[in-house]
Amino acid sequence: MDAPLLAVEDLRTYFYSRAKRAFIRSVDGVSLHVAPGETLGMVGESGSGKSVTALSAAGLVSAAPGVIGGRIDLRSNGTRRNLLDGLERYVRVQVQDGRIMAVEKDNRGWRRRAEALMQGVRGKEIAMIFQNPRSALNPYSTIGTQLVETIRLHTSAKGEGEARERALHWLERVRIDSPRLRFDNFPFGMSGGMCQRAMIAMALSAEPSLLIADEPTTGLDATIQSRIVELLAELKAETGTATLLISHDISVIQRLSDRIAVMYGGTVVETGRAAKVLAPQAEARHPYTAALLGSVPSADTIRRKSYLQAIEGEVLDTIEVPRGCRFYGRCNRVTEAIRENCAGLEPPLGEVAPGHKVRCWLYPAARNA
């Protein structure tokens, strides 16, 4: 296997909720990696920490305390750099009975150091597409101007004319019709799907090594969604940009991902090749993944008009993280043999098959890990 382009290790990102007077452990020890040219799809419910993982990797978490630890290794131009290098000395965390009591973080020192590390990375090496394209585009300048700006800043095309040519080329590549006309359009004059295309053009025009696509199709109409998914699939084949794709829509993840990470309560509970993880009859599978797949109506459910397999209970709020498995309270596959483990000890990610890991006591791999 190729050395990973992005390797995240034990990433922890916490926030403080004033309303709840407690720390929320949005990302709580996430490890994952993306190989060059690969698309890693992250699925999970809202609050499972998928977006925050991506934002942390892009250095875009601004709320306090924010990222408090871990490693984010990015390989570019043959060198590896840890985007969180030397940052741990700015943070001290106090934990008591699984509850975060206090986080001391020297935010100014952290920010100065982090910005220095992110220099030349954000926008250039790591580009992002967001859920709401209209809010990510500058409403006061035309699509063309924004594209040209990106290209001149991040690529070798520094001249106005050359950059303009490239910008038009990118508008064509994202299948915006009459690109010359659209070049001078402002975001408000364009539909949501068109804005998302422009956003994709902008992200890719910097020729990043990693693209983070955070819910790129959410909020668009069904017919437009499938067009955007198709476009992303084509561009993936054309440019081979490694992608971290985040979506709660399993069909989008299924269509575009090579590998998948299923997140629950701030951790990765299952990871492996997409075909394996989402296979209708997987040999080993995290009960949460199974439940997620079951809560979407299948052809069979519809035909027999049967009930959906709902996951009882609510999404974990990650304030008071249980001592055992994070999914224990909602899990329907706890057996007497493993109950004690499930309730008392968080299972490790155990390798159930080559490259396929599941964080569940059901599988011997976890017990042996």
Place this chain on the structure above:
Amino acid sequence: MSRTILDVTDLRKDYSQRRGLISMLTGQERVIPAVDGVSFYLRENETVGLVGESGCGKTTIGRTVLRLTDPSGGRIVFDGHDITRLSRAELRPLRREMQMIFQDLDAGLNPKMRVHAILREALTVYERPSDAEIARRIRELLEQVNLKDSKLANFPAELSGGEKRRVGIARVLAVRPRLIVADEPTSALDVSIQAQVVNLLRDLQKHLGLTYLFISHDLPVVELVSEKVAVMYLGRIVEMGLAESIAHQPRHPYTRILWSSLADKRSTEVRAPRTWGVFDFEQPVSGCRFAPRCPLYQDKGRPAVCTDPASEPPLRDLGKGHVVACHFA
């Protein structure tokens, strides 16, 4: 056969849009026909699904049939009463029988009231029950929507999305409605919670004999819960029929696109890009309003009948209650 509870004939709803100073002075306004001649009916204890892209008029239909906005034309008959032109006072006794579940989870939940007070208010809108009766009804409602007693003391902001949805449903059930317009009841929720709510709505229908107009863009869910499905495009119903025939033997090219876009997202093969624009109320259309985006229109070599201003395709009956508005379907 159960009887018809809601009968809508040729419903119209125009929104006028004033633009700038000149149109204000000259009194000219542009009219947007959000709902443009829609007819359908609902039988007691059945679910009709209403699908289409955003902006096609689904929600406007929902709001208009409940008279939350006034129709511009057509006829709405609820349970034998023509309610099209009833005044607010005349509508009031009927209101409790027809309720709406809004897409917005916070709609109808006063942020300054605890869940208990919200439910109590809903129970006392039409009746003056005793305190003991209120307590009994609240317990019953909580049981119906599967919500814990402990949530009664919470403010809406302290509830999760799924819990807010349950309180919203309990509040609607408090007045014992017969017809519920559910406008995207699951779209603001997580997948696992969506499944809970869909199951809950089906249970309630079974036990309380409710009738649903189920508005959603989530096609598999609509197919699952509905007996009949109506597909809307630009303010009109372009196809309507039994849920399984709409999903598996769609006749209108737009219905096909809708369902195939679902399959496209799932399939892993790369397909040749097909192009169609987005729809636009502001573009004048003559003839069939789907023609500008229609693949069939292109395949047939742009037949004149499709864009003939005099012949917008009417809904043709294909048998078994399946109707379609296309010259070629």
